[in-house]
Amino acid sequence: MSNIIRVGVLGFGGLGQAAARLLAPKSEMRLVAAADHKGYIYNPEGLDTQACISTYNQQGSVGHVPEYGVLSQTSIADLIANAQVDGFFLALPNLPNTFMADVTRQFIASGWQGVLVDALKRTSAMEQILSLKDEVKNAGITYMTGCGATPGLLTAAAAIAAQSYAEVHSVKITFGVGIANWEAYRATIREDIAHMPGYDVDKARAMSDAEVEALLDETNGIISLENMEHADDLMLELAGICSRDQVSVGGVVDTRNPKKPLSTNVQLTGRTFEGKIATHTFTLGDETSMAANVCGPAFGYLKTGVWLQKQGLTGIFTAADMMPQFVK
Amino acid sequence: MSNIIRVGVLGFGGLGQAAARLLAPKSEMRLVAAADHKGYIYNPEGLDTQACISTYNQQGSVGHVPEYGVLSQTSIADLIANAQVDGFFLALPNLPNTFMADVTRQFIASGWQGVLVDALKRTSAMEQILSLKDEVKNAGITYMTGCGATPGLLTAAAAIAAQSYAEVHSVKITFGVGIANWEAYRATIREDIAHMPGYDVDKARAMSDAEVEALLDETNGIISLENMEHADDLMLELAGICSRDQVSVGGVVDTRNPKKPLSTNVQLTGRTFEGKIATHTFTLGDETSMAANVCGPAFGYLKTGVWLQKQGLTGIFTAADMMPQFVK
Numbered sequence: 292m293s294n295i296i297r298v299g300v301l302g303f304g305g306l307g308q309a310a311a312r313l314l315a316p317k318s319e320m321r322l323v324a325a326a327d328h329k330g331y332i333y334n335p336e337g338l339d340t341q342a343c344i345s346t347y348n349q350q351g352s353v354g355h356v357p358e359y360g361v362l363s364q365t366s367i368a369d370l371i372a373n374a375q376v377d378g379f380f381l382a383l384p385n386l387p388n389t390f391m392a393d394v395t396r397q398f399i400a401s402g403w404q405g406v407l408v409d410a411l412k413r414t415s416a417m418e419q420i421l422s423l424k425d426e427v428k429n430a431g432i433t434y435m436t437g438c439g440a441t442p443g444l445l446t447a448a449a450a451i452a453a454q455s456y457a458e459v460h461s462v463k464i465t466f467g468v469g470i471a472n473w474e475a476y477r478a479t480i481r482e483d484i485a486h487m488p489g490y491d492v493d494k495a496r497a498m499s500d501a502e503v504e505a506l507l508d509e510t511n512g513i514i515s516l517e518n519m520e521h522a523d524d525l526m527l528e529l530a531g532i533c534s535r536d537q538v539s540v541g542g543v544v545d546t547r548n549p550k551k552p553l554s555t556n557v558q559l560t561g562r563t564f565e566g567k568i569a570t571h572t573f574t575l576g577d578e579t580s581m582a583a584n585v586c587g588p589a590f591g592y593l594k595t596g597v598w599l600q601k602q603g604l605t606g607i608f609t610a611a612d613m614m615p616q617f618v619k
Numbered sequence: 620m621s622n623i624i625r626v627g628v629l630g631f632g633g634l635g636q637a638a639a640r641l642l643a644p645k646s647e648m649r650l651v652a653a654a655d656h657k658g659y660i661y662n663p664e665g666l667d668t669q670a671c672i673s674t675y676n677q678q679g680s681v682g683h684v685p686e687y688g689v690l691s692q693t694s695i696a697d698l699i700a701n702a703q704v705d706g707f708f709l710a711l712p713n714l715p716n717t718f719m720a721d722v723t724r725q726f727i728a729s730g731w732q733g734v735l736v737d738a739l740k741r742t743s744a745m746e747q748i749l750s751l752k753d754e755v756k757n758a759g760i761t762y763m764t765g766c767g768a769t770p771g772l773l774t775a776a777a778a779i780a781a782q783s784y785a786e787v788h789s790v791k792i793t794f795g796v797g798i799a800n801w802e803a804y805r806a807t808i809r810e811d812i813a814h815m816p817g818y819d820v821d822k823a824r825a826m827s828d829a830e831v832e833a834l835l836d837e838t839n840g841i842i843s844l845e846n847m848e849h850a851d852d853l854m855l856e857l858a859g860i861c862s863r864d865q866v867s868v869g870g871v872v873d874t875r876n877p878k879k880p881l882s883t884n885v886q887l888t889g890r891t892f893e894g895k896i897a898t899h900t901f902t903l904g905d906e907t908s909m910a911a912n913v914c915g916p917a918f919g920y921l922k923t924g925v926w927l928q929k930q931g932l933t934g935i936f937t938a939a940d941m942m943p944q945f946v947k
Contacts, residue, residue: 459945531947564914571902571903
């Protein structure tokens with residue numbers, strides 16, 4: 292085999308499509324497989340990104356892509372069985388909260404060995420993944436969890452920042468997201484709404500597009516979030532950096548403007564061995580999109596996962612445990 | 620054996636002493652060995668940090684510490700031969716430029732197996748270490764290089780930041796250092812002077828304390844540095860993030876004021892897969908000292924090195940390759 296990493300993307304909504312576009316010019320990775328809930332596509336020579344995106348957006352599934360697309364109600368299982376893939380990016384909806392763990396069980400049951408990467412958000416979703424720790428390890432799978440933007444990029448930056456301190460007092464993640472058109476991120480926006488006071492996962496998921504639209508009309512398109520359930524807390528606790536209640540995540544999403552309402556950042560405050568209290572800050576450039584900040588790290592961690600696999604290291608790792616590798 | 624990592628520190632100047640103080644309250648690591656150019660000390664139960672520091676500062680060597688200290692002209696070789704140590708932090712002077720590689724050859728020749736960590740600065744010094752790659756690997760040593768502040772903490776932050784970008788255009792590291800009294804960091808200040816226009820390593824090293832003092836009088840205690848030879852460039856190139864000429868390091872050292880003249884930061888500019896140009900910034904809290912920002916990461920990477928050793932992974936790794944682990 293060549294050294295090119297053969298990649299699959301599960302889920303072909305906004306995130307999966309961004310992942311496909313990001314991968315297109317890469318020389319070290321090739322997108323060979325994708326699946327959505329109605330079908331899948333596999334071509335060992337590489338997928339036609341544009342054909343996949345336009346077909347999905349017009350007909351609702353990559354299974355409609357001529358020649359290589361296959362319609363299937365068991366698309367993920369069929370793809371696992373038929374495709375030669377080194378690593379999958381699980382660009383699946385975060386809801387229902389059990390979905391990512393259910394898909395992982397499918398991989399374990401199939402006997403497939405390789406790398407899985409998720410960009411999940413909620414602590415409770417990651418807890419379900421972590422409960423599969425031994426099964427994942429024994430199945431020969433290297434699973435990189437929490438490898439998007441937050442958790443992911445910002446969690447890793449916090450883990451680096453912690454190194455200057457003897458004791459970490461707080462990690463505060465504040466994100467700003469601006470999107471021109473929320474309908475391109477239907478699932479993501481519902482996840483955000485689920486964090487709002489008076490809402491939960493089930494209630495947000497049950498909302499029609501019209502109901503989402505009506506809610507956004509009330510807030511002028513702004514979703515403000517505090518104390519969100521984000522797995523950064525669990526990851527930093529697992530890495531021994533601080534306890535989960537010292538980690539807070541909040542942000543502002545503007546669903547009607549691609550300009551970010553504030554600069555996404557993580558601030559880590561601690562005490563040095565000399566007794567000084569200080570704060571390190573990692574700030575993302577405003578021009579970087581959610582897609583770039585989620586998908587870039589996801590494939591960086593996928594590359595790390597492939598390295599770990601080659602060393603015989605299977606099991607579950609988080610973005611706070613491993614350095615992402617740069618994908619050319 | 621217990622799970623406590625047994626640590627040795629080679630070099631007991633400002634950096635080695637800070638390392639000893641930083642380690643004192645740790646439960647996961649125990650400082651059991653130290654050496655300077657006139658002697659060494661080893662106690663498997665742990666060193667008396669205060670006794671080591673005051674003895675070194677008063678008598679010039681930890682070899683004078685009662686009971687456990689040993690005076691020796693071959694202190695490093697003797698310590699390697701006599702001590703049970705899992706990992707050494709090479710807190711040695713960066714000058715002469717070949718020193719770190721020479722010490723590494725001593726470790727290789729001795730048959731010792733364990734973890735070595737350096738916080739070296741210059742690209743040329745790291746090139747010498749990297750030339751020992753195969754010997755280090757075959758000797759069963761896991762060597763973590765460039766694991767201080769810069770290179771180290773800031774290089775790792777840059778490697779994380781790169782994940783949002785398809786292409787990295789520049790990495791700009793700017794540090795501010797404030798020290799109340801330069802005489803506590805005689806070797807470090809000479810290294811800084813060696814980067815000034817009209818100076819080089821040999822010239823700076825040959826300066827008497829009075830000559831350093833006279834130079835600092837001319838600049839009101841300020842050393843301004845641009846385009847410094849720092850191994851961040853080599854590390855980011857090796858990690859495939861950018862070419863070394865895209866990395867620049869500069870800074871301002873105030874030798875008469877513990878307040879930093881500017882906030883130490885790294886800015887990474889690149890292009891996202893969507894074609895946007897942006898800059899991520901990682902900024903260190905001003906209250907964190909050089910000692911905290913160098914020694915904290917060094918032991919974080921030492922912990923990672925111990926993990927790598929347990930997995931059978933020997934050879935040379937840089938701070939841009941691996942995530943440092945948090946040491947409690």
